[in-house]
Amino acid sequence: MPFRSSLANISAALTAGVMLLSSHPVSAAEDSLTERGKYLATAGDCVACHTTPGGKPFAGGLGMETPFGTIYTPNLTPDKATGIGDWSDDEFYRALHEGIGHKGEYLYPVFPFPWYTKVTKDDALAIKAYLFSLPPENAPRKPLKFMFPFNIRTALLTWRTAFFKPSTFKPDPAKSDEVNRGAYLVEGLGHCGECHNHNNLLGASDWSGKLKGGQIEGWYAPNITSDGKEGVGSWRQDEIVQYLKTGAAPGRGIAVGPMKETIHDSLQYLTTADLGAIAAYLKSFSKSETYKPLDTAQVDTASAGAGAYLSNCSSCHGIDGRGVKGQIPALAGNGLVTAAGPENVIRVVVGGLPASGGYAPMPAAGAALSDETVAAIVNYARTAWGNAAPANAEAGQVGTLRAKTSTLMLPSLASGCSKPEATTSLAAGINQAGVREALTGVKLTDMLQRIDDVLPKVKSSDPTATNDAIVNAMIEAYCPIVLADNTVPPTEKSAVLGSFGGLVYGQLNNIEANGSPKN
Template sequence: MASLVRSVLPALLASLLCVSAAESQAAPAAQPDAEALAKGEYLARAGDCIACHTAPEGKPFAGGRPMATPFGTLFTSNITPDPETGIGTWTADQFYQMMHTGRSPDGGLLYPAMPFGSYTKVTRADSDAIYAFLMSVPPVKQANRPHDLRFPYNNRQLVLGWRTLFFREGEFKPDPKQSAEWNRGAYLVEGLGHCGMCHTPINALGGSSESQAFQGGLIPMQNWYAPSLTSNREAGVGDWSIEEISDLLRTGISRRGAVYGPMAEVTYNSLQYLTPEDTRAMAVYLKSLGQEVAPPVTSNVPTAESSLLLSLGKTVYDTNCASCHGAQGQGKPPHYPPLAGNQSIQMSSAVNAIRMVLNGGYPPGTEGNSRPYGMPPFAQSLSDNEVAAVVTYIRTTWGNHGAAVTAQEANQLRSAPLD
């Protein structure tokens, strides 16, 4: 998913509760047993709650993490059970209302950076389990920071219009024509996993269309491309085995590739903690999406210029890349991904390939890949022309059908944020 990248936002706009957490005066629920708490912790991992509700160097679930959006900066809220600044006075009913309807206990509207459009699919039983777990974490007294949104987006009532256009309330309904495993995977991908938050194109209003679900798009403000999960030209996995997909989700690496960027964070914080049965179910569902084969992309770089890029690109590749990825792009999987035939290299957007050359990166450290092999950054040693050349070379050589890129595209991404 995001490389398959999910980004994530994360990807990385996940689980944002844009509400004042001390609005309800109801009494907290009774302490559940250990089994219920373990289930809630597992489901909270599946929902990746910790990624957004924990600030860098902050305490778990205490919020305060800034989230840059095209409309200004949002700050995640405190979801610890502190009764004054957290959600300690919320009931299970109120928590489910928030997850299911995108409204706070007093009926206030949540900003859609909190993925209630996906969480509305979560069952009441799973919502109650997550609530019980959050009530068991150490309370942190930390007031929520006010959002810094530009006018008119600081008027929360505008969310009503957004909801009319883009929000469909309702729990997940299993498809009786599909297997129990497929339905479990669909529930995790569409609901708790909120994969569509990154892998569905986002329009100028910050919304997405159901007709474009999982078709990929640039993650706002992050300059990472979340590839299409429906196209076998991008991250569609129609020709992958179930084991290859499941391995990638749970460990971050497989013989077909590795995850970087926002998707690496999703794997690190969330997917590595899922059971093999659940990642397999997700793989079954995702494989069913990978059916569309898009036509090869075409280059907008003049032929003569493209030829020069290829010549320079081979020189740069042989000098800097071949020792790990092989002279013919065959790689040394799973630690050094193959580039020949690699879908992520050939996508319509070259953003991720350019960023990897400029900034390097590591797959996530997981139980299945505890000592990940990384790629060094080349931003300081390669010029814009050289970056464009080597990316063009790997996108168009060894049978790859990507388009050439320009030095201008490389230059534009030099200043992109690293997180």
């Protein structure tokens, strides 16, 4: 969703579940309604925007940056003074369906009512039943910080007249039940177009650019129409399902930025049937190109971009851009690389990636490179190996996105390595195994034995933990050690952390293959 902050720690509250309030025994019908509402609220990703990092779920207060100022999300718990406890069924439905609040005020379209308008009244009231089952939290809403005239809600009438019309979803009788279910989720609660549609200068979704891709928070939400070049037309339905469930699909790419958050907080909890329905709808959606194929037959392999790629990227991704199956993602044909906008590739090169989908963590290779060099690498990757994307990355754009990029793989004094990826049990296991003490002061050239010593203890602390989680937990533990090591130049800290992550990933694979660590 546009303008939202990173909320990776919220899903812990979501997965832990929420205690139901009940002054009387809950009937089977009530329980069924609240469970259905919880599922629908999850499909709508409501918790992501209505929870502050470390705050109570659905109590609001998250500051959302927009081109017109900052707006803080409201409290959705049933507190009567500061939440929605005195809202009627009709008032709640009107908010979703018409974008009109409890007191008749126009709601800002940061709340995605242009999509939620398609949700049926029965589903809307199921969501309300779930929200009313939550513990009430006294959490007054922070005042709006919009510039004039956007701070005047009545001014929204012009926007609404131009860009919004209430309409409940109606199934297409010519389509299958599966495709219609997918359309309902994509066009309604999933509000996929909030990111994947083009937007005009007033922040309104451009329906003529429906699902063709759009910019969001310095990221690029790619084309997800059935186009075979940019979109999902060449993906199998099961590949789309796997991507939506896990954030990775072999040979297709890895979710980054807001999409990774959406999968983390919402999509991974949907049923396989619903994810399949979403995939079926996207596959059936009319294809639409964002750009025309380019002639890449004469790629200049002697260019600055080619040279920089060979020096900094080819050791992992290969000279041919094909990566290593199951370990290093291919760049050739990768949808993240070939999207119309270069933002995602720039941010990955600059900030790296944690371990995900069974793939090795990617170091922040561009952290020590100039903006011009990063732009050259990105443009080379977007036009080499048959990739026919525009070579539109620019040095100034790299500089802007670099300032916005903070990841676990990009340690800095500003972030303080504060990007936790470890589960509670893994964090406890790392402390009990004395991982930080074992790794402090050890050079990378002597690190394998120390990793071998601590990995079995970390794995035994949480036998259910995935290798991805263990790698990321170990990186998190090592990050402050690198940050505090004055013998490592600041420009090399990200590279050291990336190399460490690669060592842990490799040793975990050795354990899996051979039953014990192996040098």
